[in-house]
Amino acid sequence: MILKPMVRNNICLNAHPEGCARETLRQIEYVKARAEAYSRLEGPKAVLVIGCSTGYGLASRIASAFGFRAPTVGVSFERSPSDTKTGTPGWYDNRAFDEATAAAGLSAISLDGDAFSKDMKARVIRAARDLGVKFDLVVYSLASPVRPDPETGELYKSVIKPLGGAYRGRNVDVFTGELSFAEVQPASEAEAAHTVKVMGGEDWELWINALREAGALAAGAKTVAYSYIGPELSWPIYRDGTIGAAKAHLEGSAKRLTASAPDGLSAYVSINKALVTRASAVIPVIPLYVSILFKVMKERGIHEDCVAQMDRLFRERLYLGASVRQAVPVDAEGRIRIDELEMGASVQAEVNSRLARISSDNLGELADLEGFRSDFLAIHGFGIEGVDYEAEVASR
Numbered sequence: 001m002i003l004k005p006m007v008r009n010n011i012c013l014n015a016h017p018e019g020c021a022r023e024t025l026r027q028i029e030y031v032k033a034r035a036e037a038y039s040r041l042e043g044p045k046a047v048l049v050i051g052c053s054t055g056y057g058l059a060s061r062i063a064s065a066f067g068f069r070a071p072t073v074g075v076s077f078e079r080s081p082s083d084t085k086t087g088t089p090g091w092y093d094n095r096a097f098d099e100a101t102a103a104a105g106l107s108a109i110s111l112d113g114d115a116f117s118k119d120m121k122a123r124v125i126r127a128a129r130d131l132g133v134k135f136d137l138v139v140y141s142l143a144s145p146v147r148p149d150p151e152t153g154e155l156y157k158s159v160i161k162p163l164g165g166a167y168r169g170r171n172v173d174v175f176t177g178e179l180s181f182a183e184v185q186p187a188s189e190a191e192a193a194h195t196v197k198v199m200g201g202e203d204w205e206l207w208i209n210a211l212r213e214a215g216a217l218a219a220g221a222k223t224v225a226y227s228y229i230g231p232e233l234s235w236p237i238y239r240d241g242t243i244g245a246a247k248a249h250l251e252g253s254a255k256r257l258t259a260s261a262p263d264g265l266s267a268y269v270s271i272n273k274a275l276v277t278r279a280s281a282v283i284p285v286i287p288l289y290v291s292i293l294f295k296v297m298k299e300r301g302i303h304e305d306c307v308a309q310m311d312r313l314f315r316e317r318l319y320l321g322a323s324v325r326q327a328v329p330v331d332a333e334g335r336i337r338i339d340e341l342e343m344g345a346s347v348q349a350e351v352n353s354r355l356a357r358i359s360s361d362n363l364g365e366l367a368d369l370e371g372f373r374s375d376f377l378a379i380h381g382f383g384i385e386g387v388d389y390e391a392e393v394a395s396r
């Protein structure tokens with residue numbers, strides 16, 4: 001088949017196998033180019049990445065494997081290709097990662113299935129035994145719309161909604177450039193509770209406890225889960241909304257995990273920068289904010305993509321010295337901050353000033369819609385340099 005992006009309602013329905021592979025290899029090359037800097041640090045010896053196939057999880061796995069040469073086990077939930085339909089981007093990203101680690105002589109096991117299930121936890125524990133490792137770093141990087149309860153089978157669904165009152169904010173359709181106002185009604189109590197069940201820290205705690213009970217967690221291990229704070233204008237729908245409540249629960253989990261660790265485990269939440277992901281084009285306000293943010297950060301030469309963020313997280317926060325025990329720098333609330341360039345006062349002031357002035361006449365000048373679109377297509381393997389998009393490709 002010949003593959004062109006199939007974008008419907010700001011969701012891309014297909015993926016290009018070679019484009020996804022090349023984009024994964026680009027991230028691997030980014031980390032390999034910093035091998036010398038990694039070699040001066042003591043890093044993790046065996047890493048589990050839950051949510052390993054795309055976004056921050058994939059970049060974390062790449063930093064672990066190609067930066068620190070650690071064996072990795074990765075868990076993700078992706079759709080495999082059929083004769084008529086491509087797989088999801090993460091399916092091809094995993095394959096590219098597996099091929100690259102095999103070629104580099106690095107141990108890696110990638111498991112596909114539901115991370116929330118007891119079965120997946122058992123499969124990971126078996127994988128650790130097969131590799132003969134105990135994990136000394138567990139990265140929790142899931143972004144999921146649903147979670148089946150592992151005990152009852154009840155399906156929890158997460159929503160991105162405000163709490164208390166409706167939210168009205170500026171929005172842009174990144175594909176048409178059309179500006180609009182989006183109004184989102186507040187979540188019900190049940191929706192709020194379900195979102196915490198899906199995106200909060202309950203499953204993270206279950207993972208750590210299951211690994212510990214099975215003897216698959218090393219003494220003095222670290223574990224990190226990812227979160228976002230973002231600008232004040234997004235707080236009603238993000239930080240003070242349903243997702244924010246789930247992320248507050250995640251921060252509580254980090255404290256509980258560290259406090260109750262008999263084996264010296266340290267659990268962290270890392271606040272990362274806003275990125276374009278498969279879901280971000282459909283979250284109200286975020287596309288407009290991110291497009292302006294990218295323009296401002298690119299103009300100032302401080303823009304970072306996913307792998308640049310995770311490379312810094314691994315070398316300048318989690319492992320920053322000759323001993324893995326070197327203290328991890330955190331803010332007053334105990335969180336790792338790798339979003340400091342995005343959240344800098346001058347960047348935020350400039351973004352806010354542009355948001356106040358934005359109109360269809362100056363959109364191209366004040367915001368980087370093209371950058372948003374190209375990042376969005378790139379995570380689906382489209383628009384990647386060197387790929388012949390007129391050529392026939394097999395979906396598998």
Ligand SMILES: NC(=O)c1ccc[n+]([C@@H]2O[C@H](COP(=O)([O-])OP(=O)(O)OC[C@H]3O[C@@H](n4cnc5c(N)ncnc54)[C@H](O)[C@@H]3O)[C@@H](O)[C@H]2O)c1
Nearest residue numbers: 051052053055056076077114115143144226227228274275
């Ligand atoms: N994207 C951002 O701008 C941003 C910013 C800061 C923090 N974060 C946080 O980083 C984390 C990862 O987000 P991302 O943007 O990298 O997401 P992503 O969609 O790129 O990746 C999500 C991963 O979770 C996996 N997954 C989803 N459901 C699963 C399931 N049931 N079982 C197994 N695997 C499953 C997917 O296969 C994929 O590997 C999230 O907690 C998110 O809130 C994201």
